Amino acid sequence: MVVQHNMQASNASRMLGITSGQQAKSTEKLASGYKINRAADDAAGLSISEKMRKQIRGLDQASTNASDGVSAVQTAEGALTEVHSMLQRMNELAVQAANGTNSESDRSSIQDEINQLTTEIDRVAETTKFNETYLLKGDYGKKTIKIAAHDAGLAGTLTQNTTKATFTMDALAMGDTYTIGGTKYTIGVEGNNQADQLKNALKVLGTKAQDSDETTDTNIKTLSVGEVVKIDGKSFTIANTTNADTSEVKATQLGLFASMGSTIEYNGKTVKLFNTATGPAADKGGVDEKDATLITAAKAYQLIANELRSASSIGADKVINPANAKFGTQDITVSDATTSTGTVDAKLPSQVKNYTIGTTTTPATKVSFTLTKGEAEVQNDLTFNLHVGSDADMTNKIGVTITDMSSASLGIQGLNVADATGKAATYAIDAIADAVAKVSAQRSSLGAIQNRLEHTIANVDNVVENTNASESRIRDTDMAEEMVNYSKNNILQQAGQAMLAQANQATQGVLSILG
Known part of the structure; x- marks a missing residue:
């Protein structure tokens, strides 16, 4: 019988320490909701899940980028809707002015409204913006465009x-x-x-x-x-x-x-x-x-x-x-x-x-x-890219190009219908038709981009959802399973404490010998 080395107590103490450590980890997992709270918990799992987190957060922002792109495109397309309406009115006025029953003064009055509509088209192009970016007046720098020719109604x-x-x-x-x-x-x-x-x-x-x-x-x-x-x-x-x-x-x-x-x-x-x-x-x-x-x-x-x-x-x-x-x-x-x-x-x-x-x-x-x-000399096309992915790949960019939508670019700058014969008005009809076609082409392009962005958003959100699920399986605590471990460790801790107490009492028998 010895008193210097109580091996039963040492063993009970060692096991109690192990149980207490496991109990602490279990408590941490239950309290935080994560089963990986530090790299030591699962080094490989931590590395994998952090990459997933990067992708998830990048894609969340990409979805927001695409949604902002939809808003910008809708802003431009909405403004062009009004430009279309004004061009249709100008076409109506040109057809009216081409009629031989109008006098030169009548055509002069019609010209006044056409001038106002032309000015408004320029104003819409000049002022339409989204987040301080002007959408319809082109970009910095000038370029020269060719104006479509017309047959003047001649047979040929x-x-x-x-x-x-x-x-x-x-x-x-x-x-x-x-x-x-x-x-x-x-x-x-x-x-x-x-x-x-x-x-x-x-x-x-x-x-x-x-x-x-x-x-x-x-x-x-x-x-x-x-x-x-x-x-x-x-x-x-x-x-x-x-x-x-x-x-x-x-x-x-x-x-x-x-x-x-x-x-x-x-x-x-x-x-x-x-x-x-x-x-x-x-x-x-x-x-x-x-x-x-x-x-x-x-x-x-x-x-x-x-x-x-x-x-x-x-x-x-x-x-x-x-x-x-x-x-x-x-x-x-x-x-x-x-x-x-x-x-x-x-x-x-x-x-x-x-x-x-x-x-x-x-x-x-x-x-x-x-x-x-x-x-005609007009502004360069406005071009910007929407980044809709979490990586730096250029394929994650969706380009948006919007041409200058001013009257000069549309080919109706200085449109005149106020001559004595009505011929100028007749020729103006063709010029307005070209302008309508140009605006239609731009609106069609914007509509196609918007549809693409909506598909992009749906796809990105789907990727985020599934990546989140995978990341959850790696990082999140399974509360039911962990409660089982917690209860087990709790019982073992109490048992260890009891056994340690009993082991410490075992050396008390030495006193009876000394007595």
């Missing part, structure tokens, strides 16, 4: 690329009609004298007088006895001899009844001769001196070029250059809009689409006008 086909526009139409021949700027023009029959004009007229109609100097052409037939030719509204029957009383005329003597300025009809076709002998292009700018709607093909091409130029200059910073015209492979000279003359290459008057003369066997059938598209 307009094609365009990024810099050029080409209008292609059927070549005009004597006797053709063509509407330019709302006015129907007739291409008159030219000639150096009355006989020359009549000869050309008959060729256009597909006939020829029975004279020996006429060349043979498969497209031109000799007038036959009994056929009817109408001159200035009066019918004449082709006969072997001329008799004015019976309205009979020999084919070679049609010039007795047809003079300069006459209208000749044959087989459903109609042509009109000019009232000048030397050709109106020489002294009247290609316009008949008695009929302003009777013009040469050269004058028609000049008017067409100027119409294309005017219609395509709307919204441009300056009037675009005159169109370059070609008749087949040969150039046509169309004068500047400030002058009234127009000329055609000397070879061209003999080349018309419905008959050939001399050695020309393959006349051109198309005329093309090529012009350089107008330009």
